Amino acid sequence: MKKEISYMDSVHRDGRIWNISVMILLLAFPVTVAIIFNAAPDWNALVMGLIATAPMYWAVGAIETVTYVPMLGAGGSYLSFVTGNISNLKLPCALNAMEQNGVSANSEEGELISTIAIATSSIVTTLILVLGVLLIAPLTPILQAPALQPAFEQILPALFGGLGVAFVSKNWKLAVAPVALMLVLFIFVPAFNSGTVGIMVPVSALFTIAVGRILYKRGVL
Numbered sequence: 001m002k003k004e005i006s007y008m009d010s011v012h013r014d015g016r017i018w019n020i021s022v023m024i025l026l027l028a029f030p031v032t033v034a035i036i037f038n039a040a041p042d043w044n045a046l047v048m049g050l051i052a053t054a055p056m057y058w059a060v061g062a063i064e065t066v067t068y069v070p071m072l073g074a075g076g077s078y079l080s081f082v083t084g085n086i087s088n089l090k091l092p093c094a095l096n097a098m099e100q101n102g103v104s105a106n107s108e109e110g111e112l113i114s115t116i117a118i119a120t121s122s123i124v125t126t127l128i129l130v131l132g133v134l135l136i137a138p139l140t141p142i143l144q145a146p147a148l149q150p151a152f153e154q155i156l157p158a159l160f161g162g163l164g165v166a167f168v169s170k171n172w173k174l175a176v177a178p179v180a181l182m183l184v185l186f187i188f189v190p191a192f193n194s195g196t197v198g199i200m201v202p203v204s205a206l207f208t209i210a211v212g213r214i215l216y217k218r219g220v221l
Contacts, residue, residue: 007108008074011115015078022082060202067205071095073105075115083122087201088156092163093121173220177211178204 005013034040068086069077072094080090094105097117103110132139142148168175182204215221 008111011075011078011111015074018082019078063202063206067202071105072118073111073114075111076105076118079115079118079122083118083125085125088159089121089125090118092159093117095163095167171221173215174208174212178208181207 064086065077068080068091071091072080072086076090076094080086080094083090094114094117097113098105098110101109101113103113105111105114143152168179182200185200212221
């Protein structure tokens with residue numbers, strides 16, 4: 001008799017298969033190009049470049065796994081890591097969907113809602129990209145109009161501002177420390193800019209967890 005696989009077991013099985021498959025496909029493209037055009041990379045330069053950059057990405061990958069999985073659930077995390085744009089698309093969509101339905105990511109309902117929200121976000125993003133490719137030529141003059149530039153610059157602040165107000169208002173005591181830390185870093189450390197947001201999100205999450213534990217131990221939360 002065939003053993004029935006639970007939902008979570010199937011999530012982990014399919015998630016591993018798709019993540020490994022995507023990794024193989026991503027690596028297969030440069031390898032295929034190198035074989036077809038007989039253009040092998042400079043291995044010494046490649047190794048030196050990896051030594052300089054890989055540890056940072058490994059660290060960020062480990063931190064993101066620890067911070068995103070509790071917020072997105074298993075299925076949502078597998079799907080997010082395959083499709084990308086976690087901090088600026090997938091995470092807000094999943095959190096908002098779970099917030100609207102009053103569930104958490106560690107529940108079965110939250111697991112399903114998070115996965116559906118992220119899948120929907122991925123599909124919508126893909127459709128928008130397809131439309132963008134098809135309409136880029138006729139829309140370029142409109143999109144580059146000076147009058148619209150201020151609006152485009154405020155899209156992400158408006159998105160995260162709305163989510164931030166909703167979550168900060170729930171537990172402002174816990175939100176004070178990470179908000180203060182990020183303000184200080186981005187205001188007084190010029191090296192931090194929009195390009196470091198992907199790194200600072202998991203760092204802020206770990207900092208918030210540490211502060212939350214301290215406040216809980218002291219009876220503040």
